Amino acid sequence: MVFVLHLAAILASALAVSASSSEILAAPYAGTKVFRVPTSNASSIFQYEQLIDKLELETWTDESLENSWIDVQVDADKVDEFTQSVDAILSAHGIDKEVITMHEDLGASIAAETEGMFDEKFSIEAVNATWFNAYHTYAEHVQFFTDLNTQFPNNTKLVSAGTSIEGRSLIGIQIYGSAGPDIKPAIVYHSTVHAREWITTMVNEYIAWMLLSTATGESATYLNKFDFFIFPFSNPDGFVYTQTSTRLWRKNRHTAPSGSTCLGVDINRNWAHSSWGQSAGASTSPCSETYKGASAGSEPETKALAAFITARKSIGAGVAGYLDWHSYSQLAMSPYGYSCSKAAADATELNSLVAGFATALKAVHGTTFDSGPICTTIYQVSGGSVDWVYDSGIKYSLTVELRDTGNYGFVLPASQILPSGEEVWAGVKYLWTNMKV
Numbered sequence: 001m002v003f004v005l006h007l008a009a010i011l012a013s014a015l016a017v018s019a020s021s022s023e024i025l026a027a028p029y030a031g032t033k034v035f036r037v038p039t040s041n042a043s044s045i046f047q048y049e050q051l052i053d054k055l056e057l058e059t060w061t062d063e064s065l066e067n068s069w070i071d072v073q074v075d076a077d078k079v080d081e082f083t084q085s086v087d088a089i090l091s092a093h094g095i096d097k098e099v100i101t102m103h104e105d106l107g108a109s110i111a112a113e114t115e116g117m118f119d120e121k122f123s124i125e126a127v128n129a130t131w132f133n134a135y136h137t138y139a140e141h142v143q144f145f146t147d148l149n150t151q152f153p154n155n156t157k158l159v160s161a162g163t164s165i166e167g168r169s170l171i172g173i174q175i176y177g178s179a180g181p182d183i184k185p186a187i188v189y190h191s192t193v194h195a196r197e198w199i200t201t202m203v204n205e206y207i208a209w210m211l212l213s214t215a216t217g218e219s220a221t222y223l224n225k226f227d228f229f230i231f232p233f234s235n236p237d238g239f240v241y242t243q244t245s246t247r248l249w250r251k252n253r254h255t256a257p258s259g260s261t262c263l264g265v266d267i268n269r270n271w272a273h274s275s276w277g278q279s280a281g282a283s284t285s286p287c288s289e290t291y292k293g294a295s296a297g298s299e300p301e302t303k304a305l306a307a308f309i310t311a312r313k314s315i316g317a318g319v320a321g322y323l324d325w326h327s328y329s330q331l332a333m334s335p336y337g338y339s340c341s342k343a344a345a346d347a348t349e350l351n352s353l354v355a356g357f358a359t360a361l362k363a364v365h366g367t368t369f370d371s372g373p374i375c376t377t378i379y380q381v382s383g384g385s386v387d388w389v390y391d392s393g394i395k396y397s398l399t400v401e402l403r404d405t406g407n408y409g410f411v412l413p414a415s416q417i418l419p420s421g422e423e424v425w426a427g428v429k430y431l432w433t434n435m436k437v
Helices: 007-014 021-029 042-055 076-092 106-113 129-133 138-151 198-213 236-244 300-312 347-365 385-391 414-434
Strands: 003-005 033-038 069-074 099-103 156-163 169-175 186-190 227-231 319-327 331-334 370-373 396-402
Touching: 021 106, 033 076, 042 069, 042 076, 069 076, 076 099, 129 198, 129 414, 138 156, 138 169, 138 198, 138 236, 156 300, 169 198, 169 236, 169 300, 186 198, 186 300, 198 227, 198 236, 198 319, 198 396, 198 414, 227 300, 300 319, 300 385, 319 385, 319 414, 331 347, 347 370, 347 396, 347 414, 385 396, 396 414
Parallel strands: 003 099, 186 227, 186 319, 319 396, 331 370
Antiparallel strands: 033 069, 033 099, 156 169, 169 227, 331 396
8 A cells, every 4th residue: 555645744743833822722632643545346345334433533524435435533552553544445455545644744735724713913093905815713714704894895794693502793894796695586595504614714715705895896796786794603602612622623613412422513514404304414322523513594694694694685686695604625616415316496506606606716817626516516405505405496506525636625825815816706607697586
């Protein structure tokens, strides 16, 4: 078996940073490695899953698929046993693909990702492109939206969809053109539903900034066609937890149900769609990363976000579109997630639209995104927001998995924030131009 080590992983492990909150956040992951292991048939997947359960490892991929891969986070003291067992599985199934080392030292990668982030408060005031040179604390993100509103008072209103389980506001910003607010059909963008997906917050903010910084130029056409509602945090509690305790936390911070010690619900498996009760596409185990919650729509975040969209449908020209930003995999997707056999009524138009998004995006930096319906493009998802929004009557309900495809995964270097924003900006402009409203 050959383990391929990315140069970036070597550089990250060699980077020395001063003692800080960044190092404190990285410390639990010191020496931890992240491997991408190839799968073949169902038997190989079963053996991998047995190994993962035995060693009590965490995976970065929600579903294990045949002839694909599983991204596995391996504690330092379990690396030898893991690699030896993987070698045996590869040999037994005749798999000749390489195992890739995504992170040689995950702790070092996290320290590099967050270097300087906690040292001093970022002075925003007049928002500009330098914001996208680094990741930021939760408090700074909140201030970013306040400053956007101050800087562009004629085109923005601060909004809130409600509060999280720990009482944080689900903050957002409404962006509109010269006609004023609540006249044009709305587009609603959510990000950071999964707390560890930091790049999604930054890209959503880049869209907001570009809409406003070019409001009298490039964006005027779009602002005269739509109102935009940008919500940076669908899961603010989880995001704060990734910055103060566990960088790779995914779910919200719901207390553990009776009989379990595992916290959190996957908000994107909790929407009150008709598929919530089906067995496939989510988990009923509170310890699973895809735990769907005790009941459909049980979480305060889900309730608030759904209620906001429902209310907007009866305001002005209603809601024209919705997009939920995720990472990682480089995919642009349409409904449905809950079924791989049922096509959405607007499948032809929506699949053409996400394909066009991918083409427009690629023209900027050459980044390749695949596209198609959620279930057949990535995996089955029940109780997801996209299916709920689409079946509520909002045709242009989509989701995107941002960079990358496995070099860094969730711990994407800050140097990729700006190019991610730039290429997504081209993609969303294609969507807005071609949405028939």
